[in-house]
Amino acid sequence: MKGFQLTASMAALILMANAALAQTPPPTAPAGKAQAARDAERALWTPGEARYLRSWMVMGAAQRPADEAGLRSTNLWKPVTAWDDPVDLTASGAEGRWLYALALVRRDAEGPAELSLGAGGPLAAWVNGAPVALPERPSGLYDTVRVPVSLNAGNNVVLLRAERGSGATVLTARILLPAQPLPDLRLQPGVWTDGDQLQVRTDAAPAPGTVTVLVTAPGGREMGRIEAGRGAIAALPTADWPDGPYEVEVRGTSAAGRPLRAFSPWYKGDMAPAAKALLDQAAAATGADAEAGHWRMLADLVKDRAGPDLSRLKDAYASVHSALMEAAEMRLGPQAAIRPLGFTRLAWVDPLDGSTQFCRANLPADYDPARPWPTVLNLHGANGAQPPYIRYWSVDARHGAASERWPVIWIEPHGRGTNGYMGPGERDVLNCLAAARARLNVDPTRTYLTGGSMGGKGTWLIGSRHAGVFAALAPVFGGADLRLDPQFGRDDPAADRPMERWTREIESDFVGLEALNNTPVFVLQGDQDAAADPRQARHAVAMLQRWGYDVRYREYPGRVHEALEGWEDLVVGWFLQHRLAEAPARSGCALPTCARPAPTGWRSMARWLHCR
CATH class of the missing domain: 3.40.50.1820 (Alpha/Beta hydrolase fold, catalytic domain)
Structure with missing residues:
Protein backbone atom coordinates (compact mmCIF):
# COMPACT_ATOMS: atom_id res chain seq x y z
CA MET A 1 0.00 0.00 0.00
CA LYS A 2 1.42 3.35 -1.02
CA GLY A 3 1.62 6.31 1.33
CA PHE A 4 -0.11 9.57 0.51
CA GLN A 5 1.16 13.13 0.79
CA LEU A 6 -1.25 15.08 2.99
CA THR A 7 -2.40 18.44 1.70
CA ALA A 8 -3.19 21.25 4.10
CA SER A 9 -6.93 20.65 3.81
CA MET A 10 -6.53 16.91 4.31
CA ALA A 11 -4.30 17.45 7.32
CA ALA A 12 -6.90 19.79 8.76
CA LEU A 13 -9.59 17.17 8.20
CA ILE A 14 -7.61 14.48 10.02
CA LEU A 15 -6.76 16.94 12.79
CA MET A 16 -10.44 17.76 13.23
CA ALA A 17 -11.32 14.05 13.21
CA ASN A 18 -8.81 13.32 15.97
CA ALA A 19 -9.98 16.31 17.98
CA ALA A 20 -13.62 15.34 17.62
CA LEU A 21 -12.91 11.82 18.83
CA ALA A 22 -11.05 13.29 21.78
CA GLN A 23 -14.07 15.55 22.40
CA THR A 24 -11.87 18.65 22.38
CA PRO A 25 -12.28 21.57 20.01
CA PRO A 26 -9.90 21.44 17.03
CA PRO A 27 -7.28 24.19 17.11
CA THR A 28 -8.28 25.65 13.73
CA ALA A 29 -11.84 24.45 13.28
CA PRO A 30 -13.73 26.58 10.75
CA ALA A 31 -16.55 28.64 12.16
CA GLY A 32 -19.75 26.96 11.06
CA LYS A 33 -23.01 28.74 10.53
CA ALA A 34 -25.48 28.76 13.40
CA GLN A 35 -28.25 26.19 13.12
CA ALA A 36 -30.80 29.01 12.84
CA ALA A 37 -28.98 30.39 9.80
CA ARG A 38 -28.84 26.98 8.14
CA ASP A 39 -32.54 26.43 8.83
CA ALA A 40 -33.33 29.80 7.25
CA GLU A 41 -31.40 28.88 4.09
CA ARG A 42 -32.63 25.32 3.58
CA ALA A 43 -35.47 24.47 1.24
CA LEU A 44 -38.74 24.95 3.11
CA TRP A 45 -39.95 21.43 2.34
CA THR A 46 -36.78 19.78 3.70
CA PRO A 47 -37.09 18.92 7.41
CA GLY A 48 -33.85 19.52 9.30
CA GLU A 49 -30.52 18.43 7.83
CA ALA A 50 -31.17 15.92 5.07
CA ARG A 51 -28.23 16.28 2.69
CA TYR A 52 -26.13 13.27 1.85
CA LEU A 53 -22.46 13.38 2.79
CA ARG A 54 -20.42 14.01 -0.36
CA SER A 55 -16.94 14.93 0.98
CA TRP A 56 -15.00 11.90 2.19
CA MET A 57 -11.51 10.66 3.00
CA VAL A 58 -10.92 7.09 1.79
CA MET A 59 -8.22 4.52 2.50
CA GLY A 60 -7.80 0.85 1.73
CA ALA A 61 -6.36 -2.11 3.65
CA ALA A 62 -5.54 -5.67 2.68
CA GLN A 63 -6.41 -6.85 6.19
CA ARG A 64 -8.83 -5.41 8.73
CA PRO A 65 -6.73 -3.82 11.50
CA ALA A 66 -7.44 -4.67 15.13
CA ASP A 67 -8.30 -1.06 15.97
CA GLU A 68 -10.41 0.00 13.00
CA ALA A 69 -11.78 3.06 14.78
CA GLY A 70 -8.20 4.29 15.24
CA LEU A 71 -7.52 4.49 11.50
CA ARG A 72 -8.08 8.25 11.66
CA SER A 73 -4.47 8.76 12.76
CA THR A 74 -2.89 7.27 9.61
CA ASN A 75 -1.59 9.31 6.66
CA LEU A 76 -3.02 7.00 3.99
CA TRP A 77 -6.30 8.83 3.48
CA LYS A 78 -7.20 10.01 0.01
CA PRO A 79 -9.85 12.66 -0.69
CA VAL A 80 -13.00 11.89 -2.67
CA THR A 81 -15.73 14.42 -3.38
CA ALA A 82 -18.82 12.90 -4.92
CA TRP A 83 -20.52 14.81 -7.71
CA ASP A 84 -23.90 13.41 -6.70
CA ASP A 85 -25.26 11.74 -3.58
CA PRO A 86 -23.66 8.27 -4.06
CA VAL A 87 -19.90 8.16 -3.50
CA ASP A 88 -17.71 5.59 -5.27
CA LEU A 89 -14.94 4.65 -2.84
CA THR A 90 -12.86 3.09 -5.60
CA ALA A 91 -12.59 6.51 -7.28
CA SER A 92 -9.99 7.41 -4.65
CA GLY A 93 -7.52 4.90 -6.03
CA ALA A 94 -7.24 3.30 -2.57
CA GLU A 95 -5.95 -0.25 -2.69
CA GLY A 96 -6.88 -3.34 -0.70
CA ARG A 97 -9.87 -5.55 -0.04
CA TRP A 98 -11.32 -3.32 2.69
CA LEU A 99 -12.24 0.27 1.99
CA TYR A 100 -12.73 2.81 4.79
CA ALA A 101 -14.50 6.14 4.36
CA LEU A 102 -14.34 9.02 6.84
CA ALA A 103 -16.53 12.13 6.90
CA LEU A 104 -17.12 14.96 9.35
CA VAL A 105 -20.54 16.10 10.50
CA ARG A 106 -20.79 19.36 12.44
CA ARG A 107 -23.50 20.01 15.01
CA ASP A 108 -24.18 23.10 17.08
CA ALA A 109 -25.48 21.07 20.03
CA GLU A 110 -25.21 17.49 21.21
CA GLY A 111 -28.19 15.21 20.92
CA PRO A 112 -29.75 12.18 19.28
CA ALA A 113 -29.80 11.62 15.53
CA GLU A 114 -30.04 8.82 12.99
CA LEU A 115 -27.35 7.54 10.64
CA SER A 116 -29.00 6.60 7.34
CA LEU A 117 -27.06 4.32 4.98
CA GLY A 118 -27.37 2.66 1.60
CA ALA A 119 -24.96 0.44 -0.30
CA GLY A 120 -24.63 -2.50 -2.64
CA GLY A 121 -23.07 -4.70 0.04
CA PRO A 122 -22.55 -5.03 3.79
CA LEU A 123 -21.21 -2.10 5.82
CA ALA A 124 -19.73 -1.49 9.26
CA ALA A 125 -19.98 1.90 10.94
CA TRP A 126 -18.49 3.93 13.78
CA VAL A 127 -19.54 7.37 15.02
CA ASN A 128 -16.99 9.27 17.11
CA GLY A 129 -15.03 6.07 17.60
CA ALA A 130 -17.94 4.04 18.95
CA PRO A 131 -19.22 1.10 16.86
CA VAL A 132 -22.75 1.37 15.50
CA ALA A 133 -24.78 -1.83 15.41
CA LEU A 134 -26.31 -2.20 11.96
CA PRO A 135 -29.31 -4.54 12.04
CA GLU A 136 -28.87 -5.74 8.45
CA ARG A 137 -26.98 -5.15 5.25
CA PRO A 138 -28.40 -2.37 3.07
CA SER A 139 -30.83 -3.66 0.46
CA GLY A 140 -30.53 -0.59 -1.75
CA LEU A 141 -28.40 2.43 -2.39
CA TYR A 142 -30.53 5.02 -0.57
CA ASP A 143 -31.65 5.11 3.08
CA THR A 144 -32.33 1.39 3.52
CA VAL A 145 -30.71 1.20 6.98
CA ARG A 146 -31.39 3.81 9.68
CA VAL A 147 -29.85 3.48 13.14
CA PRO A 148 -29.90 5.81 16.16
CA VAL A 149 -26.66 7.58 17.09
CA SER A 150 -25.59 10.30 19.51
CA LEU A 151 -23.75 13.36 18.19
CA ASN A 152 -21.53 15.79 20.05
CA ALA A 153 -21.52 19.55 19.75
CA GLY A 154 -18.92 20.52 17.13
CA ASN A 155 -17.32 18.05 14.74
CA ASN A 156 -18.39 14.40 14.68
CA VAL A 157 -16.56 11.62 12.84
CA VAL A 158 -18.47 9.09 10.73
CA LEU A 159 -16.33 6.09 9.72
CA LEU A 160 -17.63 3.38 7.39
CA ARG A 161 -16.11 0.13 6.18
CA ALA A 162 -17.08 -1.61 2.95
CA GLU A 163 -15.70 -4.66 1.21
CA ARG A 164 -14.44 -3.94 -2.29
CA GLY A 165 -16.86 -5.33 -4.83
CA SER A 166 -16.22 -6.68 -8.31
CA GLY A 167 -16.83 -3.23 -9.78
CA ALA A 168 -17.42 0.13 -8.16
CA THR A 169 -17.95 0.17 -4.38
CA VAL A 170 -20.71 2.73 -3.92
CA LEU A 171 -22.54 3.92 -0.82
CA THR A 172 -24.62 6.80 0.52
CA ALA A 173 -24.78 8.21 4.03
CA ARG A 174 -26.45 11.10 5.77
CA ILE A 175 -27.52 12.23 9.22
CA LEU A 176 -31.23 12.60 9.90
CA LEU A 177 -33.33 13.74 12.82
CA PRO A 178 -34.82 10.91 14.90
CA ALA A 179 -37.81 9.43 13.00
CA GLN A 180 -37.43 12.11 10.32
CA PRO A 181 -39.84 11.46 7.43
CA LEU A 182 -38.32 11.25 3.97
CA PRO A 183 -39.96 11.96 0.62
CA ASP A 184 -40.92 8.94 -1.46
CA LEU A 185 -38.66 9.54 -4.46
CA ARG A 186 -37.59 6.21 -5.96
CA LEU A 187 -37.94 2.47 -6.36
CA GLN A 188 -34.88 0.28 -5.68
CA PRO A 189 -35.53 -3.12 -7.28
CA GLY A 190 -33.22 -6.12 -7.48
CA VAL A 191 -33.25 -9.08 -9.92
CA TRP A 192 -31.73 -12.56 -9.96
CA THR A 193 -32.23 -15.96 -11.61
CA ASP A 194 -33.68 -18.95 -9.78
CA GLY A 195 -33.83 -21.95 -12.09
CA ASP A 196 -36.42 -21.23 -14.79
CA GLN A 197 -37.70 -18.17 -12.98
CA LEU A 198 -36.76 -14.52 -12.88
CA GLN A 199 -36.99 -13.23 -9.31
CA VAL A 200 -37.66 -9.51 -8.84
CA ARG A 201 -37.55 -7.72 -5.50
CA THR A 202 -39.76 -4.79 -6.36
CA ASP A 203 -38.25 -2.34 -3.85
CA ALA A 204 -35.61 -2.22 -1.14
CA ALA A 205 -38.21 -2.50 1.63
CA PRO A 206 -41.94 -3.22 1.91
CA ALA A 207 -44.16 -0.19 1.45
CA PRO A 208 -47.88 0.40 0.91
CA GLY A 209 -49.22 -0.02 -2.59
CA THR A 210 -48.65 -2.27 -5.58
CA VAL A 211 -46.27 -2.06 -8.50
CA THR A 212 -46.11 -3.48 -12.01
CA VAL A 213 -43.14 -5.55 -13.13
CA LEU A 214 -42.62 -5.49 -16.91
CA VAL A 215 -39.90 -7.43 -18.74
CA THR A 216 -38.98 -6.42 -22.29
CA ALA A 217 -36.71 -7.96 -24.89
CA PRO A 218 -34.66 -5.98 -27.44
CA GLY A 219 -36.96 -3.83 -29.57
CA GLY A 220 -39.42 -3.40 -26.71
CA ARG A 221 -41.21 -6.75 -27.10
CA GLU A 222 -43.05 -7.50 -23.87
CA MET A 223 -42.10 -10.90 -22.44
CA GLY A 224 -43.87 -10.85 -19.09
CA ARG A 225 -45.90 -8.67 -16.75
CA ILE A 226 -47.00 -9.15 -13.17
CA GLU A 227 -48.49 -7.11 -10.33
CA ALA A 228 -46.94 -7.34 -6.87
CA GLY A 229 -46.78 -5.56 -3.59
CA ARG A 230 -44.17 -2.86 -3.26
CA GLY A 231 -41.11 -4.44 -1.68
CA ALA A 232 -42.37 -7.99 -2.34
CA ILE A 233 -40.61 -10.60 -4.45
CA ALA A 234 -42.28 -11.37 -7.78
CA ALA A 235 -41.48 -14.43 -9.88
CA LEU A 236 -41.85 -14.71 -13.66
CA PRO A 237 -41.44 -18.01 -15.55
CA THR A 238 -38.73 -17.78 -18.22
CA ALA A 239 -38.36 -21.34 -19.54
CA ASP A 240 -39.81 -20.36 -22.93
CA TRP A 241 -37.77 -17.17 -23.30
CA PRO A 242 -34.70 -17.23 -25.56
CA ASP A 243 -31.29 -16.54 -24.06
CA GLY A 244 -30.27 -12.93 -24.32
CA PRO A 245 -30.50 -9.47 -22.73
CA TYR A 246 -33.69 -8.17 -21.13
CA GLU A 247 -34.72 -5.07 -19.24
CA VAL A 248 -36.81 -5.33 -16.07
CA GLU A 249 -38.95 -2.28 -15.36
CA VAL A 250 -40.72 -1.73 -12.06
CA ARG A 251 -43.31 1.03 -12.12
CA GLY A 252 -45.52 2.34 -9.36
CA THR A 253 -46.78 5.47 -7.66
CA SER A 254 -45.20 7.42 -4.82
CA ALA A 255 -46.96 8.31 -1.59
CA ALA A 256 -47.51 11.75 -3.10
CA GLY A 257 -49.15 10.29 -6.20
CA ARG A 258 -46.19 10.80 -8.54
CA PRO A 259 -45.20 8.06 -10.98
CA LEU A 260 -42.08 6.05 -10.10
CA ARG A 261 -40.12 3.71 -12.34
CA ALA A 262 -36.78 1.94 -12.17
CA PHE A 263 -34.92 -0.39 -14.53
CA SER A 264 -32.62 -3.35 -13.88
CA PRO A 265 -30.57 -5.28 -16.45
CA TRP A 266 -31.00 -9.05 -16.69
CA TYR A 267 -29.40 -11.57 -19.00
CA LYS A 268 -30.81 -15.05 -19.49
CA GLY A 269 -28.11 -17.63 -19.96
CA ASP A 270 -24.39 -17.14 -20.48
CA MET A 271 -23.54 -13.74 -21.93
CA ALA A 272 -20.02 -14.77 -22.96
CA PRO A 273 -21.02 -16.22 -26.39
CA ALA A 274 -23.04 -13.09 -27.17
CA ALA A 275 -20.13 -10.86 -26.14
CA LYS A 276 -17.77 -12.88 -28.33
CA ALA A 277 -20.22 -12.59 -31.26
CA LEU A 278 -20.28 -8.81 -30.79
CA LEU A 279 -16.47 -8.66 -30.91
CA ASP A 280 -16.43 -10.79 -34.07
CA GLN A 281 -19.08 -8.64 -35.76
CA ALA A 282 -17.13 -5.49 -34.90
CA ALA A 283 -13.92 -6.97 -36.26
CA ALA A 284 -15.70 -7.58 -39.57
CA ALA A 285 -17.05 -4.01 -39.65
CA THR A 286 -14.14 -2.44 -41.51
CA GLY A 287 -16.06 0.27 -43.34
CA ALA A 288 -15.78 4.02 -42.83
CA ASP A 289 -19.52 4.51 -42.37
CA ALA A 290 -21.26 5.40 -39.10
CA GLU A 291 -22.75 1.94 -38.56
CA ALA A 292 -19.35 0.27 -38.79
CA GLY A 293 -17.93 2.83 -36.39
CA HIS A 294 -20.84 2.13 -34.04
CA TRP A 295 -20.06 -1.60 -33.97
CA ARG A 296 -16.39 -0.94 -33.29
CA MET A 297 -17.25 1.42 -30.45
CA LEU A 298 -19.47 -1.19 -28.77
CA ALA A 299 -16.71 -3.77 -29.06
CA ASP A 300 -14.19 -1.35 -27.57
CA LEU A 301 -16.58 -0.72 -24.68
CA VAL A 302 -16.94 -4.45 -23.96
CA LYS A 303 -13.18 -5.04 -24.13
CA ASP A 304 -12.52 -2.04 -21.91
CA ARG A 305 -14.92 -3.28 -19.21
CA ALA A 306 -14.53 -7.04 -19.48
CA GLY A 307 -11.01 -7.33 -20.91
CA PRO A 308 -9.98 -8.33 -24.45
CA ASP A 309 -10.34 -11.99 -23.43
CA LEU A 310 -13.60 -11.33 -21.54
CA SER A 311 -11.99 -12.55 -18.34
CA ARG A 312 -13.66 -9.77 -16.31
CA LEU A 313 -17.12 -10.40 -17.74
CA LYS A 314 -18.72 -11.05 -14.35
CA ASP A 315 -17.32 -7.79 -12.96
CA ALA A 316 -18.72 -5.81 -15.92
CA TYR A 317 -22.23 -7.29 -15.96
CA ALA A 318 -24.19 -4.03 -16.30
CA SER A 319 -21.89 -2.44 -18.88
CA VAL A 320 -21.71 -5.54 -21.07
CA HIS A 321 -25.46 -6.06 -20.78
CA SER A 322 -25.96 -2.49 -22.03
CA ALA A 323 -23.72 -3.12 -25.04
CA LEU A 324 -25.43 -6.43 -25.85
CA MET A 325 -28.89 -4.86 -25.62
CA GLU A 326 -27.80 -2.05 -27.93
CA ALA A 327 -26.24 -4.52 -30.38
CA ALA A 328 -29.38 -6.68 -30.41
CA GLU A 329 -31.53 -3.66 -31.27
CA MET A 330 -29.10 -2.60 -34.02
CA ARG A 331 -29.51 -6.04 -35.60
CA LEU A 332 -33.30 -5.60 -35.53
CA GLY A 333 -33.09 -2.46 -37.64
CA PRO A 334 -32.80 1.32 -37.18
CA GLN A 335 -36.29 1.72 -35.68
CA ALA A 336 -36.05 -1.00 -33.03
CA ALA A 337 -34.81 1.38 -30.34
CA ILE A 338 -37.22 4.17 -31.34
CA ARG A 339 -39.98 3.30 -28.88
CA PRO A 340 -41.47 4.47 -25.58
CA LEU A 341 -38.74 4.63 -22.92
CA GLY A 342 -36.25 3.56 -25.58
CA GLU A 582 -42.17 32.65 -34.95
CA ALA A 583 -42.16 36.46 -34.91
CA PRO A 584 -39.88 37.63 -32.07
CA ALA A 585 -40.83 40.85 -30.36
CA ARG A 586 -37.27 42.21 -30.44
CA SER A 587 -34.54 42.35 -33.05
CA GLY A 588 -31.07 43.80 -33.21
CA CYS A 589 -27.41 42.88 -33.12
CA ALA A 590 -24.62 44.23 -30.96
CA LEU A 591 -22.09 41.41 -31.08
CA PRO A 592 -18.37 42.30 -31.27
CA THR A 593 -18.35 41.07 -34.88
CA CYS A 594 -20.93 43.65 -35.92
CA ALA A 595 -19.20 46.72 -37.36
CA ARG A 596 -22.40 48.74 -37.82
CA PRO A 597 -26.00 48.57 -36.58
CA ALA A 598 -28.03 45.75 -38.02
CA PRO A 599 -31.12 46.51 -40.09
CA THR A 600 -34.34 45.99 -38.21
CA GLY A 601 -36.32 42.78 -38.65
CA TRP A 602 -35.31 39.33 -37.39
CA ARG A 603 -35.08 37.64 -40.78
CA SER A 604 -33.09 40.43 -42.43
CA MET A 605 -30.74 40.55 -39.45
CA ALA A 606 -30.13 36.81 -39.71
CA ARG A 607 -29.25 37.18 -43.38
CA TRP A 608 -27.10 40.25 -42.72
CA LEU A 609 -24.35 38.78 -40.52
CA HIS A 610 -25.84 35.52 -39.21
CA CYS A 611 -25.94 37.21 -35.79
CA ARG A 612 -28.58 34.92 -34.34
Missing part, protein backbone atom coordinates in the same frame (compact mmCIF):
# COMPACT_ATOMS: atom_id res chain seq x y z
CA PHE A 343 -32.57 4.37 -25.63
CA THR A 344 -30.80 5.07 -28.90
CA ARG A 345 -27.24 6.10 -29.64
CA LEU A 346 -27.08 8.43 -32.62
CA ALA A 347 -23.98 8.08 -34.78
CA TRP A 348 -22.56 10.01 -37.74
CA VAL A 349 -19.29 10.51 -39.55
CA ASP A 350 -17.93 14.02 -39.10
CA PRO A 351 -16.43 15.21 -42.40
CA LEU A 352 -14.07 17.40 -40.37
CA ASP A 353 -11.80 14.41 -39.70
CA GLY A 354 -13.72 11.32 -40.85
CA SER A 355 -14.29 10.08 -37.28
CA THR A 356 -17.49 8.49 -36.03
CA GLN A 357 -19.13 10.62 -33.35
CA PHE A 358 -22.00 9.77 -31.01
CA CYS A 359 -24.66 11.21 -28.77
CA ARG A 360 -27.20 9.43 -26.58
CA ALA A 361 -30.97 9.92 -26.66
CA ASN A 362 -33.62 8.74 -24.20
CA LEU A 363 -37.28 8.75 -25.23
CA PRO A 364 -40.29 9.51 -23.02
CA ALA A 365 -42.81 6.95 -21.78
CA ASP A 366 -45.46 7.97 -24.30
CA TYR A 367 -43.20 8.55 -27.28
CA ASP A 368 -45.12 8.53 -30.54
CA PRO A 369 -43.09 9.15 -33.72
CA ALA A 370 -46.18 10.61 -35.37
CA ARG A 371 -46.03 13.85 -33.39
CA PRO A 372 -43.21 16.29 -32.53
CA TRP A 373 -41.71 16.18 -29.04
CA PRO A 374 -40.02 18.79 -26.86
CA THR A 375 -36.30 18.03 -26.81
CA VAL A 376 -33.63 18.88 -24.24
CA LEU A 377 -29.91 18.81 -25.04
CA ASN A 378 -27.85 18.37 -21.87
CA LEU A 379 -24.13 19.22 -22.16
CA HIS A 380 -21.73 17.35 -19.87
CA GLY A 381 -18.96 18.90 -17.81
CA ALA A 382 -15.21 18.66 -18.20
CA ASN A 383 -13.45 15.35 -17.60
CA GLY A 384 -9.91 16.21 -16.58
CA ALA A 385 -8.62 12.74 -17.46
CA GLN A 386 -9.51 13.37 -21.14
CA PRO A 387 -10.54 9.72 -21.63
CA PRO A 388 -11.69 8.18 -24.90
CA TYR A 389 -15.41 8.19 -25.58
CA ILE A 390 -16.04 4.72 -24.12
CA ARG A 391 -14.77 5.88 -20.70
CA TYR A 392 -16.86 9.02 -20.44
CA TRP A 393 -19.57 9.25 -17.79
CA SER A 394 -22.74 7.29 -18.43
CA VAL A 395 -21.89 6.16 -21.96
CA ASP A 396 -23.19 2.70 -20.99
CA ALA A 397 -26.27 3.95 -19.10
CA ARG A 398 -29.57 3.21 -20.83
CA HIS A 399 -31.92 4.70 -18.26
CA GLY A 400 -32.22 7.35 -15.57
CA ALA A 401 -32.77 10.43 -17.74
CA ALA A 402 -35.41 13.08 -17.10
CA SER A 403 -37.40 11.70 -20.04
CA GLU A 404 -38.60 8.93 -17.71
CA ARG A 405 -40.41 11.61 -15.67
CA TRP A 406 -41.24 14.25 -18.30
CA PRO A 407 -42.69 14.18 -21.85
CA VAL A 408 -39.39 15.18 -23.48
CA ILE A 409 -36.66 13.63 -25.57
CA TRP A 410 -33.47 13.87 -23.49
CA ILE A 411 -30.23 14.04 -25.51
CA GLU A 412 -26.65 14.09 -24.25
CA PRO A 413 -24.08 15.18 -26.86
CA HIS A 414 -20.44 14.27 -26.47
CA GLY A 415 -19.08 17.56 -27.78
CA ARG A 416 -15.71 16.00 -28.66
CA GLY A 417 -14.97 15.42 -24.98
CA THR A 418 -13.38 18.23 -22.99
CA ASN A 419 -12.75 21.17 -25.30
CA GLY A 420 -15.12 23.75 -23.87
CA TYR A 421 -17.68 23.24 -26.68
CA MET A 422 -15.65 25.42 -28.99
CA GLY A 423 -14.78 24.68 -32.61
CA PRO A 424 -15.29 20.93 -33.18
CA GLY A 425 -17.12 20.69 -29.85
CA GLU A 426 -19.72 23.24 -30.91
CA ARG A 427 -20.02 21.57 -34.31
CA ASP A 428 -20.54 18.22 -32.59
CA VAL A 429 -23.52 19.51 -30.59
CA LEU A 430 -25.16 20.86 -33.75
CA ASN A 431 -24.43 17.61 -35.61
CA CYS A 432 -26.02 15.72 -32.72
CA LEU A 433 -29.16 17.84 -33.01
CA ALA A 434 -29.25 17.28 -36.79
CA ALA A 435 -28.91 13.51 -36.27
CA ALA A 436 -31.73 13.58 -33.72
CA ARG A 437 -33.97 15.47 -36.13
CA ALA A 438 -33.24 12.87 -38.80
CA ARG A 439 -34.13 9.89 -36.58
CA LEU A 440 -36.62 11.31 -34.07
CA ASN A 441 -39.59 13.66 -34.22
CA VAL A 442 -37.95 16.69 -32.61
CA ASP A 443 -40.15 19.75 -32.21
CA PRO A 444 -38.13 22.64 -33.72
CA THR A 445 -40.11 25.18 -31.68
CA ARG A 446 -39.48 23.39 -28.37
CA THR A 447 -35.78 22.54 -28.43
CA TYR A 448 -33.85 23.51 -25.29
CA LEU A 449 -30.23 23.64 -24.17
CA THR A 450 -28.78 23.08 -20.68
CA GLY A 451 -25.62 21.79 -19.04
CA GLY A 452 -23.50 22.05 -15.92
CA SER A 453 -19.92 23.25 -15.31
CA MET A 454 -18.21 23.11 -18.71
CA GLY A 455 -21.69 22.27 -19.99
CA GLY A 456 -22.91 25.55 -18.50
CA LYS A 457 -20.17 27.37 -20.40
CA GLY A 458 -21.24 25.54 -23.56
CA THR A 459 -24.85 26.52 -22.96
CA TRP A 460 -23.91 30.22 -22.88
CA LEU A 461 -21.66 29.95 -25.95
CA ILE A 462 -23.75 27.74 -28.22
CA GLY A 463 -27.07 29.14 -27.03
CA SER A 464 -26.07 32.72 -27.79
CA ARG A 465 -24.40 31.88 -31.11
CA HIS A 466 -27.51 29.97 -32.27
CA ALA A 467 -30.26 31.85 -30.49
CA GLY A 468 -32.79 31.08 -33.21
CA VAL A 469 -32.43 27.32 -32.59
CA PHE A 470 -33.23 27.02 -28.89
CA ALA A 471 -36.49 28.08 -27.25
CA ALA A 472 -34.82 28.54 -23.84
CA LEU A 473 -31.45 28.04 -22.10
CA ALA A 474 -30.51 26.86 -18.60
CA PRO A 475 -26.78 27.22 -17.80
CA VAL A 476 -25.90 25.49 -14.51
CA PHE A 477 -22.81 26.95 -12.76
CA GLY A 478 -20.70 27.53 -15.83
CA GLY A 479 -19.27 30.30 -17.98
CA ALA A 480 -16.87 33.09 -17.10
CA ASP A 481 -15.58 36.52 -18.04
CA LEU A 482 -11.94 36.48 -16.97
CA ARG A 483 -11.95 40.24 -16.55
CA LEU A 484 -13.94 39.78 -13.34
CA ASP A 485 -11.10 37.99 -11.55
CA PRO A 486 -7.82 39.89 -11.05
CA GLN A 487 -5.77 36.68 -10.91
CA PHE A 488 -6.18 36.19 -14.68
CA GLY A 489 -4.74 39.58 -15.56
CA ARG A 490 -7.34 40.27 -18.23
CA ASP A 491 -8.69 43.52 -16.80
CA ASP A 492 -5.98 45.81 -18.10
CA PRO A 493 -6.79 49.47 -17.29
CA ALA A 494 -4.53 50.52 -20.16
CA ALA A 495 -6.56 48.54 -22.71
CA ASP A 496 -8.26 51.64 -24.02
CA ARG A 497 -7.85 51.05 -27.72
CA PRO A 498 -10.74 49.36 -29.58
CA MET A 499 -8.72 46.29 -30.60
CA GLU A 500 -7.47 45.75 -27.03
CA ARG A 501 -10.96 46.02 -25.63
CA TRP A 502 -12.29 43.71 -28.34
CA THR A 503 -9.59 41.13 -27.56
CA ARG A 504 -10.53 41.09 -23.89
CA GLU A 505 -14.25 40.92 -24.61
CA ILE A 506 -14.02 38.11 -27.15
CA GLU A 507 -12.46 35.84 -24.49
CA SER A 508 -15.61 36.05 -22.38
CA ASP A 509 -18.13 33.21 -22.43
CA PHE A 510 -20.78 35.93 -22.19
CA VAL A 511 -19.68 37.78 -25.32
CA GLY A 512 -22.82 36.88 -27.27
CA LEU A 513 -25.45 37.43 -24.61
CA GLU A 514 -27.03 40.36 -26.44
CA ALA A 515 -28.33 37.86 -29.01
CA LEU A 516 -30.60 36.38 -26.33
CA ASN A 517 -33.14 39.18 -26.52
CA ASN A 518 -35.85 36.66 -27.43
CA THR A 519 -34.48 33.63 -25.54
CA PRO A 520 -35.54 33.05 -21.91
CA VAL A 521 -32.64 32.03 -19.63
CA PHE A 522 -32.70 30.20 -16.28
CA VAL A 523 -29.37 30.26 -14.39
CA LEU A 524 -28.64 27.92 -11.45
CA GLN A 525 -25.63 28.32 -9.17
CA GLY A 526 -24.25 27.18 -5.80
CA ASP A 527 -23.16 30.10 -3.64
CA GLN A 528 -20.05 28.28 -2.31
CA ASP A 529 -18.80 27.08 -5.71
CA ALA A 530 -15.04 27.62 -5.93
CA ALA A 531 -14.70 26.09 -9.41
CA ALA A 532 -17.43 28.23 -11.00
CA ASP A 533 -17.37 31.48 -9.06
CA PRO A 534 -20.94 32.64 -8.32
CA ARG A 535 -19.82 36.20 -9.17
CA GLN A 536 -19.70 35.10 -12.80
CA ALA A 537 -23.32 33.89 -12.83
CA ARG A 538 -24.46 37.02 -10.98
CA HIS A 539 -22.61 39.18 -13.52
CA ALA A 540 -24.29 37.49 -16.50
CA VAL A 541 -27.71 37.67 -14.87
CA ALA A 542 -27.21 41.35 -14.00
CA MET A 543 -26.38 42.15 -17.64
CA LEU A 544 -29.49 40.39 -18.92
CA GLN A 545 -31.62 42.11 -16.29
CA ARG A 546 -30.15 45.51 -17.18
CA TRP A 547 -31.09 44.96 -20.81
CA GLY A 548 -34.63 43.90 -19.87
CA TYR A 549 -34.19 40.32 -21.07
CA ASP A 550 -36.18 37.34 -19.77
CA VAL A 551 -33.87 35.84 -17.12
CA ARG A 552 -34.46 33.82 -13.96
CA TYR A 553 -31.83 33.08 -11.31
CA ARG A 554 -31.67 30.53 -8.50
CA GLU A 555 -28.75 30.34 -6.07
CA TYR A 556 -28.38 27.31 -3.80
CA PRO A 557 -27.03 28.22 -0.33
CA GLY A 558 -24.13 26.13 0.89
CA ARG A 559 -23.70 24.25 -2.37
CA VAL A 560 -20.33 23.91 -4.08
CA HIS A 561 -19.38 22.52 -7.51
CA GLU A 562 -21.71 19.52 -7.41
CA ALA A 563 -25.05 18.21 -8.60
CA LEU A 564 -27.82 20.48 -7.34
CA GLU A 565 -30.86 18.73 -5.90
CA GLY A 566 -33.73 18.39 -8.33
CA TRP A 567 -32.22 20.67 -10.95
CA GLU A 568 -33.31 18.53 -13.91
CA ASP A 569 -36.97 18.50 -12.91
CA LEU A 570 -36.87 22.20 -12.08
CA VAL A 571 -35.34 23.09 -15.44
CA VAL A 572 -37.45 20.78 -17.59
CA GLY A 573 -40.66 22.01 -15.96
CA TRP A 574 -39.59 25.58 -16.72
CA PHE A 575 -38.51 24.72 -20.28
CA LEU A 576 -41.94 23.38 -21.14
CA GLN A 577 -43.44 26.80 -20.49
CA HIS A 578 -41.53 28.23 -23.47
CA ARG A 579 -41.73 27.88 -27.22
CA LEU A 580 -39.62 29.46 -29.96
CA ALA A 581 -41.43 32.53 -31.23
